[in-house]
Amino acid sequence: MASKSKKKKKGQRGSKASNSPTRVIDVRQAMTQHLHDAAFMRLDQLLDAEAGSTHLALAADVFTLGSKAAESFVFLPKDPAALLARIDSILERLKINDSSTTGESDRVDVILESAKRLRNIFGGEAIADPNLLGVMADQAIAKPERRERLPSELAEETRLVVEALEHIEAGRDEEALSVLKPIGFRSVMAPWRLLIRGMVHFYGDRRDEALETWKRLPADRLPHAMARAILGTVSVAFPGQTKVDKRNLAGLTKNKQPDLLDIRNDLQELFEEALFHEVLLKINTWEKEGWISPATRNALHDAIYTQLLITRTPDQAGAIYAKLRPPAWDPKLALPKAIGQFFSGDPADPHAHAQIDRFVESTQSNPHLSDSDRTAIKAVVNASIAFFLGTLVKRFNDELLPDAEGDSDSLKTIQVIGKQYLERMLNAVQACPHWDAPLQHAPFAGIDPILLPQELICEIHETRLKARGDDLGVLFSAAESYIQTDLQRTRPLVQQLIQIAPRDQRTIRLAWNLSTLSFIAAIQNGNTDEAEQHLELLSSNVPSDQPDGLLELYRAICQLAQDPDTDLESCLVKNDELKVPRFASLLLLEAISARCGLPAKTRKKLRDARKPLSKSPSLQAVSSACDKAGRMLVNEKLDFPGRAGMKKELITVAKRALTQSKIEAYDIETANTIGVFVVLAQDDVLCRRFLQATPRHIDWHIVSLVRALGVDLELASSILSDVMYADPAASNSLPAELRPIALRLYEASEEHYNEGMYSDDDDMDFEFLDVDDIPDDVMNSIPPEMLLAYMQDPEAMEAQMKQMMPGKLADALLEVLARRVRG
Incomplete structure (x- = not known):
C-alpha cells in the first residue's frame, strides 16, 4: 500500500507503535485523552511531515487546551524543558514567532498567547501576570519547589496556607484561622483563606455557613474545585454545578392552579x-x-x-x-x-x-x-x-x-x-x-x-437603622476604640453618627463619653471655660441609663476646679433634691475629681465629709454608691489616684450595711445593684455577707450570681443579674433590643418555678424555662432587626450572645430566634 512505501523523515522525533506517519486524527486523539505532552509531540511530528500552514486550526486547539490544562493542574509535563523546546520547534515550523504580526489571524493570536502562558508557567522566570500567579500559587501548595518562582510575599502567604491546612487536618481550627490573618482580601491567596474558613464551618456541622462562604470562590481557582469536592461528599449543591431540586416545583406539573x-x-x-x-x-x-x-x-x-x-x-x-x-x-x-x-x-x-x-x-x-x-x-x-x-x-x-x-x-x-x-x-x-x-x-x-x-x-427605616448591630455596630466599635486614644479622631465620627442615628442610645452614649473625656481633659489642662462648653454638650446628650445627679456632679467639679474652697453643701444641693444619698454623691465626686486631677487637698475634703456617713450606712446609700461608682472603682484599667482605696472603702461599707440590715424580699432593685458590685469586687467576705442578707426563696438570680464566683456552680441559676441589669455600656451587657426579651423569659421561668413550688414534687429544683414553654408574647416581641441579623449570620449571633450571657440563657434566646424564623 502507498502508506507502507513512505519512509520516516530524518528530522522526525518520536514514533508510534506502527511505522505509519503521524496523522491529524492522532493529534486529536491525544487531546481527547488529555495526553497534552503527546499532543504537542505528535503536532511537531505532523508539522515536520507536512506544510505547517494547513494545520493552523489544529495547532491553535493544541496550544489552547494545553495552556488551560496547565493552569488547572491537569497538565504537568514530565520534562518542562523538552516541552518548551518542542513549542519553539512548532512555532518555527508554523513560521510563527514573537516578532510575527499578531493580526495575521485570530488563530495566530491564540497560539502566541497560549505559548506565552506555557513559557511563563514552565519556563522558570518570575511571573507578573496576576492570573498566572494564582495558578502558580495554587500549584505551589502541593509542590513547594514552585514557590521559588513566586514573589517573596506571595511565597510566604503560600507557606501560611500550607500551615493552616495542616492545622485543619489536625483539628486546630482556631490556629488555622489565626495563621491566615496576614492574608488580605485582595491577595492572590484570598480564595484559600475563604476555602479554609468554609472548611472550619463545614467540619463544625455548619454547612449552610460553609456554602455561603464558598459561594464567593472564583470558579477558575483550585479552592473552588476543592470546595466542590468536599460538598460532593455530602451531596450538597454548589451554585451553578448541579441541577435544581425539583421536589418543590410540583405546582408546575399539575393542570390545576397552585395554591x-x-x-x-x-x-x-x-x-x-x-x-x-x-x-x-x-x-x-x-x-x-x-x-x-x-x-x-x-x-x-x-x-x-x-x-x-x-x-x-x-x-x-x-x-x-x-x-x-x-x-x-x-x-x-x-x-x-x-x-x-x-x-x-x-x-x-x-x-x-x-x-x-x-x-x-x-x-x-x-x-x-x-x-x-x-x-x-x-x-x-x-x-x-x-x-x-x-x-x-x-x-x-x-x-x-x-x-x-x-x-x-x-x-x-x-x-x-x-x-x-x-x-x-x-x-x-x-x-x-x-x-x-x-x-x-x-x-x-x-x-x-x-x-x-x-x-x-x-x-x-429609622427604627431598624438605629438598632442595627451589623453595620452601625462597626462604626460604634471603631468610635469606642478611638475614643480611648484619640479624641480628635473620634469627634467627627461621632458628629456624623449623630446625623445618621441621632436617637440611637449608642450614639447618645458615645456623645456623652466623648464630652466626658473632653471635659476631664479640659479640667486637667486648667481650661475651665472649655470644660463648661463640654458641660453644655453633656446636658444635651444624657443617656437614659445614666445615674441621677451625675451631670450636677460634673458642674460641681468645675466649681471646685475654679475655687478649691467652694462650699461642698452648695455643690450637692441638686443631688439632695434628687434624693441621692449623700455618701454616694461624695464617693462619686471624689472619684471624678481624682480622674480630673484636682489637688489632693480637695479630694481629702471630700473624703473627710464622707467619714461620718460610713459608720452606719443604709442599704439605700450602699446600693446608690455601688450603682454610681462601683464599676469605676473596680475597673483596674482606670488609673487615677485613690481608686484602690475608694474600692476598699466601698467594700467595707457594704459589709457593714449587709451585717446591720437584711435586704427585704421585695427589694429586688437593691439586691440587684449590690449583687453586681459583689461579683465585680470579688471579695469572699462580702460574698458571704451578701448571701446571708439575701432571701433565697425570692432572689434566686442574685444568690446564683454570687455562687457563679465558684461558691456553688452546680446550683447556679441560669439568669445572672449582671447580664440583666448591668450598665448597657459595659462590655458584657445584653443588647438593648434583647433585654426586654431576656427579662420576659426570666419572669416566665420564675412563674414556672413558683407553680412548681406548690406541686407535689418537693424535690423540684429551679430550672430555666423549657423551650416548649416559651410564651407567645416572647416569640412576638423579637425585633425585626434581630431576626434579620440572625438570618444573615446565625453563627456570629450565637457567638455574640454566648460572650455576653450564660449558656442556658443564650441557648434559650437562640431557640426563640430559630423558632421565630421558622415561623
Whole structure:
C-alpha cells in the first residue's frame, strides 16, 4: 500500500507503535485523552511531515487546551524543558514567532498567547501576570519547589496556607484561622483563606455557613474545585454545578392552579437561594396557564431585577437580565451594570462610585418616575452600597486591623471605605429625611413584601437603622476604640453618627463619653471655660441609663476646679433634691475629681465629709454608691489616684450595711445593684455577707450570681443579674433590643418555678424555662432587626450572645430566634 512505501523523515522525533506517519486524527486523539505532552509531540511530528500552514486550526486547539490544562493542574509535563523546546520547534515550523504580526489571524493570536502562558508557567522566570500567579500559587501548595518562582510575599502567604491546612487536618481550627490573618482580601491567596474558613464551618456541622462562604470562590481557582469536592461528599449543591431540586416545583406539573401560599413559599425559597432561572420558568408557566396577570408578571420581574442588585454576583446575573422585561425606570439596565462593576471592582475606587451616582442623577429626569419613585431609588441604591461597604468595613475591622500597623495599607483602606460608607448612609437618610418609607410607592415594591430585599428596607427605616448591630455596630466599635486614644479622631465620627442615628442610645452614649473625656481633659489642662462648653454638650446628650445627679456632679467639679474652697453643701444641693444619698454623691465626686486631677487637698475634703456617713450606712446609700461608682472603682484599667482605696472603702461599707440590715424580699432593685458590685469586687467576705442578707426563696438570680464566683456552680441559676441589669455600656451587657426579651423569659421561668413550688414534687429544683414553654408574647416581641441579623449570620449571633450571657440563657434566646424564623 502507498502508506507502507513512505519512509520516516530524518528530522522526525518520536514514533508510534506502527511505522505509519503521524496523522491529524492522532493529534486529536491525544487531546481527547488529555495526553497534552503527546499532543504537542505528535503536532511537531505532523508539522515536520507536512506544510505547517494547513494545520493552523489544529495547532491553535493544541496550544489552547494545553495552556488551560496547565493552569488547572491537569497538565504537568514530565520534562518542562523538552516541552518548551518542542513549542519553539512548532512555532518555527508554523513560521510563527514573537516578532510575527499578531493580526495575521485570530488563530495566530491564540497560539502566541497560549505559548506565552506555557513559557511563563514552565519556563522558570518570575511571573507578573496576576492570573498566572494564582495558578502558580495554587500549584505551589502541593509542590513547594514552585514557590521559588513566586514573589517573596506571595511565597510566604503560600507557606501560611500550607500551615493552616495542616492545622485543619489536625483539628486546630482556631490556629488555622489565626495563621491566615496576614492574608488580605485582595491577595492572590484570598480564595484559600475563604476555602479554609468554609472548611472550619463545614467540619463544625455548619454547612449552610460553609456554602455561603464558598459561594464567593472564583470558579477558575483550585479552592473552588476543592470546595466542590468536599460538598460532593455530602451531596450538597454548589451554585451553578448541579441541577435544581425539583421536589418543590410540583405546582408546575399539575393542570390545576397552585395554591397562593404554595406559590409564595416556592418563590421565597427560590429567591433566598438566588435560583432566578427557576423563578423565570415558573413565571412563564403561570402566565401561559393564565394563573397570573401581566401586571403580576411585571411585578415579579421587577422583584428579580431588584434581588439581582444585591446578589453580588454580576458575572452570573447577565444571562438573567437578558430574559427580564427591563423596568420602565431603567430601560437600558444601567443600574445593574453599574452595581455589577462596583461589586466586582475596587470598592475604594472613586470611578466606581461615580458611575452609580450618574445613574441616580439620570433618574431625576426620567418621565416614567414620580417624585416618590426617585426618592425611593436614591435611598435604596445608596443604602445597598452602604450595606456592602459596611460589611467590608466589618471584615477589615475584625480580621485585618488587629494585626495592622498604624500606617499600613489596610488601615488606610478601611479609612477610605469607612468614609464612603458614611457618605452613602447619609445620602440614603437625606433621600427620605422624615422616614416616610417611600419604598411603598417604588416601582419594584408593589409585590408581596416577602420578595423585597429586606436588608435594604432595614437600612432606610429609622427604627431598624438605629438598632442595627451589623453595620452601625462597626462604626460604634471603631468610635469606642478611638475614643480611648484619640479624641480628635473620634469627634467627627461621632458628629456624623449623630446625623445618621441621632436617637440611637449608642450614639447618645458615645456623645456623652466623648464630652466626658473632653471635659476631664479640659479640667486637667486648667481650661475651665472649655470644660463648661463640654458641660453644655453633656446636658444635651444624657443617656437614659445614666445615674441621677451625675451631670450636677460634673458642674460641681468645675466649681471646685475654679475655687478649691467652694462650699461642698452648695455643690450637692441638686443631688439632695434628687434624693441621692449623700455618701454616694461624695464617693462619686471624689472619684471624678481624682480622674480630673484636682489637688489632693480637695479630694481629702471630700473624703473627710464622707467619714461620718460610713459608720452606719443604709442599704439605700450602699446600693446608690455601688450603682454610681462601683464599676469605676473596680475597673483596674482606670488609673487615677485613690481608686484602690475608694474600692476598699466601698467594700467595707457594704459589709457593714449587709451585717446591720437584711435586704427585704421585695427589694429586688437593691439586691440587684449590690449583687453586681459583689461579683465585680470579688471579695469572699462580702460574698458571704451578701448571701446571708439575701432571701433565697425570692432572689434566686442574685444568690446564683454570687455562687457563679465558684461558691456553688452546680446550683447556679441560669439568669445572672449582671447580664440583666448591668450598665448597657459595659462590655458584657445584653443588647438593648434583647433585654426586654431576656427579662420576659426570666419572669416566665420564675412563674414556672413558683407553680412548681406548690406541686407535689418537693424535690423540684429551679430550672430555666423549657423551650416548649416559651410564651407567645416572647416569640412576638423579637425585633425585626434581630431576626434579620440572625438570618444573615446565625453563627456570629450565637457567638455574640454566648460572650455576653450564660449558656442556658443564650441557648434559650437562640431557640426563640430559630423558632421565630421558622415561623
